[in-house]
Amino acid sequence: MISYFDCAATTKPTEQVIKDIETGMRDYWYNPSSTSEESRKVKLQIEHARRQVADFINCKPEEIIFTSGATESNNLVMRSNWDIVMCSAIDHPSIYRTMAWSSFNLGNYYVPVSSGGQINLDKLEAVLKYIEINYVHDDPRLMCVSYVNNEIGSTENIYEISKLIHHYEGRLFVDATQAIEYRDIDVQSMGIDMLSASFHKFGGVRGCGFLYVKEGIKLEPLLTGGHQENNLRAGTEPSYLITAMGNRLEEMQKTKALRLKVIGDISWSIKKKLGLIDGNKIIEGIKQNGEYCSPHIISLTIPNIPAQELITLMDLDGVIVSAGSACSSGENVPSRVLKAIGLTDDEARSTIRISFDEFTTEKDVENLINSLTKNVQILKELHMDDEK
Ligand SMILES: Cc1ncc(COP(=O)(O)O)c(C=O)c1O
Secondary structure: OOEEOEOOOOOOOOHHHHHHHHHHHHHOOOOOOOOOHHHHHHHHHHHHHHHHHHHHHOOOHHHEEEEOOHHHHHHHHHOOOEEEEEEEOOOOHHHHOOHHHHEEEEEEEEEOEOOOOOEOHHHHHHHHHHHHHHOOOOOOEEEEEEOEOOOOOEEOOHHHHHHHHHHOOOEEEEEOOOOOOOOOOOOOOOOOOEEEEEHHHOOOOOOOEEEEEOOOOOOOOOOOOOOOHHHOOOOOOOHHHHHHHHHHHHHHHHOHHHHHHHHHHHHHHHHHHHOOOOOOOOOOOOEEEOOOEOOOEEEEEOOOOOHHHHHHHHHHOOEEOEOOOOOOOOOOOOOHHHHHOOOOHHHHHOEEEEEOOOOOOHHHHHHHHHHHHHHHHHHHHHOHHHHO
8 A cells, every 4th residue: 555645746547537638539639720610619618717727816718828737827927028026935946946037037035944944034125125236127037936835834824925016016926836735826816917827736747837917928949830819829729638637726716625624634634643733743753844834834843753665664564754845865965955045954854744645544643654754763773873
């Protein structure tokens, strides 16, 4: 039996998603841009999905662009015509590393975060004031921020960031890849100008995602060719993936209350069993990183236990967890994100990420706790001499 605790890397497709994709591939495989009756049906399916996505985040359907996933959506936003781009010090590499390519390069700014993993609003305001004084008023400026951090699960206060950014006449782009399943998203009331997400992070499959772009904002396409997606994303649409994504979001909307309860219960159960709630820790020195965390990500530092060795031993027990994010695991360089929230190199190398979804069971949690405690003890004995 596999107990999977790496949902922040990717989630297992739901049965309904698999069924929807299969139906699409069997019956609705025609090119949506062709003119036949069958093609028009496929086109209608895409437009239905666009409305489902729009309803989920409270925008207009014509403000949704389908892409291959969050990396593409993030690049599409950031490589457009911005003169000045800011992001958080702990943003995902698809934002953090795109900064270098992002603008006409008048200025790129990385805003520091607190030890809990939230953007420091005073420092953000200081950057905005600096920009106001040092650049021409009309230079387009963009702030990029991940709603939920992929390594520690910390959640940003999007309302506050939005107020600040708009006060200084910037645009706010939110990467909602890790937030979409377990956080409220309403682009209008939250003051979000652009927002990205990836289907495989919420019970879907890879190769499909979306980007919300508020009416009136003009982006430059990354890919040119056909006129698909309002001329912003050329290429024949993977209609069966788009259809499955729309249906999945509609289902998520209907089951929201139950999903939140289930994920909250699993999160509480893991923390309770580890003794993180009542202070009776079953592993000496273990601590959770981040504040205001999404319930589906728990980042744990276990002093003097090498995370890479721990996850390998747990893997042998059939329990899958990760050290940091999937993008950086295996590199054995201390995580930039963990260092930005104040962990030392050693602490960062002793940190694992447990992430799960509403389909995780109590039996999985039991396997997780058993494997974790057993292997921490093994590694403790193995590395006893290192500590001396
Ligand atoms: C916050 C965040 N943004 C962007 C991405 C990139 O998503 P994808 O690899 O699906 O393009 C990820 C993936 O881990 C993520 O967690």
